[in-house]
Amino acid sequence: MISLVINVMLPLTLLCAAILLLHRPLQARLGAHNIYTLWVSVPLVLAGTVLGQLAPARLDSPSLEQLQHYRVLAGELLFQGDNPTLKMILAGIWMLGSLTLLAALLYQAILLKRLSNRAEDIELPHASIQCPLSLTRREPSMVIKRHPDIDSPMLAGLLRPVILVPMTFEQLSPSQQTAVLSHELKHLSRHDIAANLFGYLLASLFWFNPVCWLAYRRFRDDQEIACDAEVTQKMDKQQRIAYSQTLLAYSQQAQLGMLHTHYGNKTILKERIMQLKKSHTKRPLAMLGLALTMGLSGALINQSAVAGGKHHDEVKAPSPVMRIEPGYPTEAAKQSIEGYVQLQFDIDKQGKVSNVSVIESSPADVFDAEAVKALSQWRYEASDKGVSQAKVQLDFMMSAPKAELERIRITAG
Incomplete structure (x- = not known):
């Protein structure tokens, strides 16, 4: 397992570093919608690299001579060190770090479930929200709850998501309530909670790599900015100003939760408000094509790391x-x-x-x-x-x- 993690780390780190370094010019040119779509390349490059490690013959199928030749290089052994005890220690440290982060995820899930159970249901007759998904077949609309410990609206829960709002939420104007709830419902329709969970699990495997954590943080910020762009796409100037004021009111919540969204985030408040002034055309097919190309490149990057450079001959084996x-x-x-x-x-x-x-x-x-x-x-x-x-x-x-x-x-x- 540890060797697979090491082999996957190279293309994953290169991809994340490229997105982080080119993020500002790409976002200025392509817009928040398209940049968020570009993060699809991360699971694609991960899948491509794993397939390149486990099934190299399917990706490279030359004709082989009857006595096939494969190279076994000492480079990986020398890189990892000669001492088997050292290998066991390093593997133990890696596993301990991953298990600690998974335990933190479980702890947050328990706290979030308790918070949701203690919250009280509310009805907002002025917020004309059309929910794209139902929680269950018996519940025709989204459940909205409020709790005094909540500072900012959020979508919480993976299997039974609810919208949690602070006690002051009903003091907002009907248009502001509608905008905020539309933002959270956009998270729901895109399955962003599941995407956040996958990103956190991936970062937990590579917890020793700071590039992965920087990429995870940037991914979460892009997620919020993309939701802002979706919700405000058809708003006029005055409606966007009101939306910006709502962001400012809930900007004190900067906690990054794995199982909930974070509507209020003062660390990217300026960036979110600046993006509201811009408008870009969505290019989902073009961005998915680019993400797919980057994902398939993972299989090619690590082909040289698989044991055995094959000598090609004319006889099939x-x-x-x-x-x-x-x-x-x-x-x-x-x-x-x-x-x-x-x-x-x-x-x-x-x-x-x-x-x-x-x-x-x-x-x-x-x-x-x-x-x-x-x-x-x-x-x-x-x-x-x-x-x-x-x-x-x-x-x-x-x-x-x-x-x-x-x-x-x-x-x-």
Whole structure:
């Protein structure tokens, strides 16, 4: 698990850093609607990278020679360190950090549920809101509740969402009430609570990476600004001024909740009010296309990190759909020993590997155990008859050969 997290971190960090660095010029040119849509590229790049790690053969399917060759580099071992105790300590620290953040999420969910249960229902006859979704089949409209501990309107809850408002909410004008509730209902229709939860879980996995937390914070701010743009799109100047005054009134709530929205946020108040003066055309198809392109790039970025650069030949051989990285023996890495292991094995109808045996190895008995252990966990494409006596060679190398060197293989007979 820790190795997968490390492999996924590179493309994810590059994507988040690119969005953060280009955020201001992109928002000025494209508008809040389109910038928020661009964040779809994060789960896409995550999915693309994971697929590139687990199913490299499906993304790169050249013809293979009968004795397939794969490289096993010592770079990852040397990067992680030779001491297995150190690896266990680092993995333990990572897991402890992730579990702590998940516990904080659970604690907030309990507090939010208690707050919602203690809040009292209210009816706002002047707020003409058409709810796009129902909480249950028995409830035709959105439930609105108020509580003295709430400083700013919010949409709370994942499975049974409610709108929570402060005690002073009824003192607003009918038009201001309608604007605020429309803002929260826009969160509901876009499933923003689920998006916030996914973003927090992703940040919890990469809690040691500050870029991920900066991106999560920026994503949440873009979410609010995009809702403002949606709600005020058809408002006139006076209505937008009234909406800005409502933002100012509830600007003291700066808490960033994982399971609720944060309508009032003084940290981005100026940015939100400035965005109300602007108007941009929504380009959902163009932005989704850009996000999809960025997501698919994750599979290409990490292809070089998967064990085994394959040598292409003209003879077709069974194609693995999942390869496990063999471990580079610690002592061999310390002494800069390189070598290879040729193995023979069978593949059943389900694609599972069995009967793994060593044909030849050099140096003898140095890489054999790691090669057999890894190959036994490989998975191949399912077939009607399976494959008998398939062959593969694992080349254990300290580093990849230079691309400009021409490699020629000569075989007898």
